[in-house]
Amino acid sequence: MDTEALKAIASYREAFPHITPLITDWSAHEDQGGDSFHAVKETAGILAATDSTIPLRYKHADATDPKVLAWIDEVVWCSTPARISGVRKVGPGPSLLLLGPTGTGKTFQGYGALRRLSVLGVNASPAASPIADIYAKMRPRPGVDSESVFESYAHAPLLFVDDLGAAKESPWVEEVTTRLVNYRYDRGMATIFTSNVPPKQLGEKIGERVASRLTELCRVVVLKGEDRRLQGRAA
Template identity: 60%
Template sequence: MNREKLELIRRTRSMFGHITPFIPDFDAFTARGGDGFAAVQDTAAIIASTEKLIPPRYQKADATDERVLGWVDKVVSQAKPSRLSHVPYLRSGPSLLLLGPTGVGKTHQAYGALRRLSIIGIGCAPVAASITDVFAKMRPRPGIDSEAIFRSYANAPLAFIDDLGAAKATEWNEEVTYRLVNFRYEHRLSTIFTSNAPPKVLANRVGERVASRLTEMARRVPIKGVDRRLGGIT
């Protein structure tokens, strides 16, 4: 087996010893007739891609809210083991809407959920961005394929869209938000949304069409507390 990739897996798992991986022992997995080499390759790729995705501030994030952990369990239960490596991959699954004021830890919980899934060894090919960054990347300008950028967020098996409803209300922003949410709603793709806006305010900001789909597709989880940033908590 590839020692470098085994070390990546070992190092990352050692930081979160309380999380049980889907394949905890690759040697034992091989002894049972599994393809340990393929399992290591896939698991290392899952961990490496998630590490690259998560910003430095959230590199040690872990989900702690019981409702978020319940969502992670549902995602794990719906992932299907691949034929060769037996590493599970997500094709469709549940969504989550984390609501609460600024600084209470919504983004921390969301990135913690992504990290937890990677340590368990669930292939989700996640993408993550604030909705304002999605708009900025898609803004029409020379040399930019806006539709390709849109598809990268729309088609991902798992997406984390931060700060929903935070952008200035424009017809273009509302249409992009609707297209993104509606595509993921129709294809039952797992999505974590966060928003600082209360439910009624959020509905006004994103439009009734988006609000209706969010209500049906995502479990609403209010996050309470004080602004962690003011106290220096990260």
């Protein structure tokens, strides 16, 4: 057994003691036909990779909304165990659209969902970014392969796109958004989207076709309440 990997796993799990991992006993996992050596290494890698994806401000984020927790359960149910280690990997499944005014906790819940999946021990290999940063990285300029940037997000097993609809509208922005949503829609790839845009205005802000795809693709959760930022909490 990899002692350093076990220590790393324990440190991540201790920060979220209320989350029960899918593999809690490595010896029992071995007895049930899993490869505990590879399971330990993969689990440590999952936790480290997810941690590197989550910004410092959201390192302690955890999903708490009942509908978000229900979505996580669906993602776990749709995941499949790896042939050797038995560690579960995210596969095709439902997506999540978090809507609500600024500061109601959408980003907190989104990063919390990524964290919870990692503590559970599900290999999501997530990518995460505000939509404005995706546009900025893709914007054509010398030395930048825009298509490779697009593919890095489009191909991610689990993608978190924050603040959809926040960027200034243009035909190019609409094209990128449509391509990204359609790519993941056509393949049933699990994606988390957040947006400050009111549900009834989503179509006019990001395009009716994209909004329709999102409605079909996603479990829609509307968050309400006071601005968490004004109360000193991450949002």
